[in-house]
Amino acid sequence: MIEGLADVSLSAYDACELCPRRCRVPRASGSRGACGMSAELRVARSALHLWEEPPISGEAGSGAIFFSGCPLRCVFCQNHEISSGGFGLPVSTARLAEMMLELEGQGALNINLVTPLHFAPHVREAVAMARSAGLDLPIVCNTSGYERPGVVRALADVVDVWLTDFKYASSSLAGELSSAPDYPGVAAASLAVMTETLRTRGGRLLSPDGSMRRGIIVRHLVLPGHVDDSCAVLDRVWEIAGNDADLSIMNQYTPNEVCRRAGGDLSHGISEEEYEVVLCHADDLGFERIWWQEGGTVSESFVPAFDATGVEGPELARPSTSQTP
Numbered sequence: 001m002i003e004g005l006a007d008v009s010l011s012a013y014d015a016c017e018l019c020p021r022r023c024r025v026p027r028a029s030g031s032r033g034a035c036g037m038s039a040e041l042r043v044a045r046s047a048l049h050l051w052e053e054p055p056i057s058g059e060a061g062s063g064a065i066f067f068s069g070c071p072l073r074c075v076f077c078q079n080h081e082i083s084s085g086g087f088g089l090p091v092s093t094a095r096l097a098e099m100m101l102e103l104e105g106q107g108a109l110n111i112n113l114v115t116p117l118h119f120a121p122h123v124r125e126a127v128a129m130a131r132s133a134g135l136d137l138p139i140v141c142n143t144s145g146y147e148r149p150g151v152v153r154a155l156a157d158v159v160d161v162w163l164t165d166f167k168y169a170s171s172s173l174a175g176e177l178s179s180a181p182d183y184p185g186v187a188a189a190s191l192a193v194m195t196e197t198l199r200t201r202g203g204r205l206l207s208p209d210g211s212m213r214r215g216i217i218v219r220h221l222v223l224p225g226h227v228d229d230s231c232a233v234l235d236r237v238w239e240i241a242g243n244d245a246d247l248s249i250m251n252q253y254t255p256n257e258v259c260r261r262a263g264g265d266l267s268h269g270i271s272e273e274e275y276e277v278v279l280c281h282a283d284d285l286g287f288e289r290i291w292w293q294e295g296g297t298v299s300e301s302f303v304p305a306f307d308a309t310g311v312e313g314p315e316l317a318r319p320s321t322s323q324t325p
């Protein structure tokens with residue numbers, strides 16, 4: 001049974017259960033939860049981003065805000081500086097809302113919140129502030145898929161587009177590579193909530209320029225040596241969402257230093273044959289909108305510099321005050 005609404009008020013930080021690990025750490029008191037973060041909101045970058053799927057980035061760019069921390073521990077992570085390294089600057093909720101408005105002023109097609117839901121209370125409040133100040137862009141939640149369904153449901157009135165990973169169908173593979181054997185079940189339940197709430201709001205919606213105003217894009221990164229699991233992931237996505245979701249199948253896996261040293265399947269990229277098998281399976285299932293990558297892409301080419309671009313603003317230039325979580 002899929003859980004109902006989860007608590008996404010500021011009190012959720014007192015004994016945190018915002019992510020599926022439900023660590024109950026008192027983040028509000030400064031302790032760091034399973035995500036690696038306390039209740040102090042931290043952001044690593046806020047800038048136009050051109051490397052998402054065409055309905056998200058278009059030609060103008062997506063207004064991407066990268067949050068520090070992550071509940072997963074993927075051995076092949078390319079964003080380790082912010083996911084587990086802790087890089088990012090502390091900001092207030094008001095400053096987060098300001099960033100959204102600044103990105104709109106730069107011509108962004110949307111506000112793309114990257115790995116944000118371990119800060120769900122801040123996100124809800126900041127979006128409300130930005131809307132009150134005139135923000136008129138869709139809100140994209142760019143997530144690993146490892147989210148509590150109740151938190152997804154609680155943010156469904158704030159999020160317009162779900163840009164979600166579905167990494168694994170195998171619990172053992174999810175445990176081995178991301179320390180999350182419950183990932184397949186969690187991702188499936190969360191996608192079910194995304195699909196249900198999208199249908200309730202009227203389904204997929206595009207602007208005249210082709211950018212997505214409302215919808216779901218499910219991303220899957222094909223891993224070398226694990227084509228069978230990739231095909232099983234697509235089976236699961238089709239069963240849950242069908243053509244309510246766009247499908248993005250990525251060939252950009254690039255081994256980081258840890259994976260290269262370890263050897264085995266993850267020490268090299270995927271072959272053209274492996275990628276073709278997964279693309280053909282998606283087509284055979286009946287997906288109508290499939291995004292794929294041409295040529296030999298590598299994930300480093302899609303990773304921006306995490307240098308706090310766009311994070312500091314007028315509020316941070318003033319004398320510091322105590323942060324409200």
